[in-house]
Amino acid sequence: MATATEEPLTVEAAAELPVLDALGPSGPYRTHNRQEITDVTGAVMAELSLAPALYVNRAVKALRAATPLPAAGRAAALARAAELFRTATLGGLTPKEYEAAVSRVSGLPIAVVRTATQTCAERVGQSYRSVQLAGPRGAVSDWRDPLARTGQAVWARRGEVLAVHVPGNHPGTHGFWPEALALGYRVAVRPAAREPFTAHRLVLALREAGFGNDHVMLLPCGHDAADAIVQGADLAYGGDEIIRQYADDPGVLSLQPGRSKILVTADADWRDHLDMIVDSITRHAGSGCVNATGILVEGDPAPLAGAIAERLAALPSLPPHDERACLPVQSAKSARALEKYVLERAQGTRAWLGGTGFVDELGDGSAVLRPTVHQVDAPDAPQVGAELPFPCVWVAPWNRADGIAPLRDTLVLAVLTEDEELVDELVAEPTISNLHVGPRATHWHRPGLPHDGYLGEFLMRSKTVVRV
Structure with missing residues (x-):
């Protein structure tokens, strides 16, 4: 592996884009050791500077030594960063150029990326408000609060540095x-090599908005240095392979598969809610953890499976840059590997759509992942727990005797029912993170509501403070 060295960024070098630099304590950091970022056709889109472990260790130490902005300054900077992320030219990319780059490398339809830009900006802008909502009602956020003179819970950080993967x-x-x-x-952010543009743009926006170089950093790196980020931080959060190897560490919050589901009981007519069901499956091009992948039906699931398949079969196969695109695209090689995996997993099920394959090659080295619909025999069939990065849904029968066991380990459950006792059980089930009662799509969310619990529940704790 080549030795990384810090190089001054000349005007010529900056104009070369596409090089995405690390963003460390002294500003942009360009290394000789870089990783190519390719789009779904295999064309090289950019190079990503990879920071060595020694640099990463120094960067994390700088984060630890930094003093946070005052609360009001953090709130203002986050609001400003959201607007910059949405509207500004950052890292040489206008918002439209950024969105086009993300669409090309991720394979997500350009309309999906455009919506994600707005959603991400809204969440960032509401971050300070969201964390206030996450705090315990009985706690204050500052020990200087007059209530602490007679004894009060104070909501305090569990550490100082968070590693994000x-x-x-x-x-x-x-x-x-x-x-x-x-x-x-x-915060130290290690961007995903598959799509580093969003992390790079957001860190630039946060810095321009007022967070110092020693408050938030972008540290792209290889496996060894990524491990150093986790070990050097107090807490870690994310969903890649580095995070998952620390799954049993209480200082690491590992993002889990969504396995989002919809339950339709006998007192609800699915025909009245087919639009919502299909939308839950296909929004975000079916790529999100909040997309429904399991549909459980009290009674015969075949009519609903057939209706879903009919709707999904009509979706067009288009390259991601097409405004009408609504399905994800991968390299043809990756798509074929995924197709082989899904067809093997689907053995023994009834295929309503995609049973003989679902890859539609576009002729440029990329391929559309077309939807699949399979019917299984039981609600606890292993396929129901599968989560895949395209509209892939498993439809299963369910009855009252099955209870809520098949619905566990679910990020979002939308339930169409009039049975309040069933809703009581589902609300009480700790492994169901979010419950939508009635015709509310599984992808519905708004800032201030928990996603998989509040992040603040992991980052903070309450302690008693009394002053004299």
Whole structure:
């Protein structure tokens, strides 16, 4: 591996883009050791500077030594960063150029990326408000609060530095970690090699908005240095392979598969809600953890499976830059590997759509992942727990005797029912993170509501403070 060295960024070098530099304590950091970022056709889009472990260790130490901005300054900087992320030219890219780059490398339709830009900006802008909502009602955020004179719970950080390893499946995943900055943490972000543009743009926006170079950093790196980021930080958050190897560490919050589902009981007519069901499956091009992948039906699931398949079969196969595109695209090689995996997993099921294959090659080295619909025999069939980066849905029968066991381990459950006792059980089930009662799509969300719990629940704790 080549030795990384820091190089001054000349006008000529900056104009070369596409090089995405690390953003460390002294500003942009360009290395000789770089990783190519390719689009779904295999064309090289950019180079990503890879920081060595020694540099990463120094960077994390600088984060730890930094003093957080005052609370009001953090709130103002986050609001400003949201506007910059949405509207400004950052890293040489206008918003439209940024969105086009993300669409090309991720394979997400350009309309999906455009919406994600707005959603991410909204979440960042609301970060300070969101963390206030996450705090316990009985706690104050500052020991100087007059209530602390007679004894009061104070909501305090569990550490000072957060390591963030966010997956590159969707730009919206970057909307949550800035809440750590709202709480006074300093943050080291390792961008996903698959799609580093969003992390790079957001860190630039945060810095321009008022967070110092020693408050938030972008540290692209290889596996060894990525491990150093986690070990050097107090807490870590994310969903890539580095985070998952620390899954049993209480200081690491690992993002889990969504396995989002819809339950239709006998007292609800699915025909009245087919639009919502299909929207839950296909929004975000079916790539998100909040997309429904399991549909459970009290009674015969075949009619609903057939209706879903009919709707999904009509979706067009288009390259991601087409305004009408609504399905994800991957390299043809990756798509064929995924197709082989899904067809093997689907053995023994009834295929309503995609049973003989779902890859539609576009002739330029890329391929559309077309939807699949399979019917399984039981609600606890192993396929129901599968989550894949395209509209892939498993439809299963369910009855009252099955209970809520098949619905566990679900990020979002939308339930169409009039049975309040069933709703009571579902609300009480700890492994169901979010419950939508009635015709509310699984992807519905707004700033201030928990996604998989509040991030603040992981980052903070309450302690008693009394002053004399």
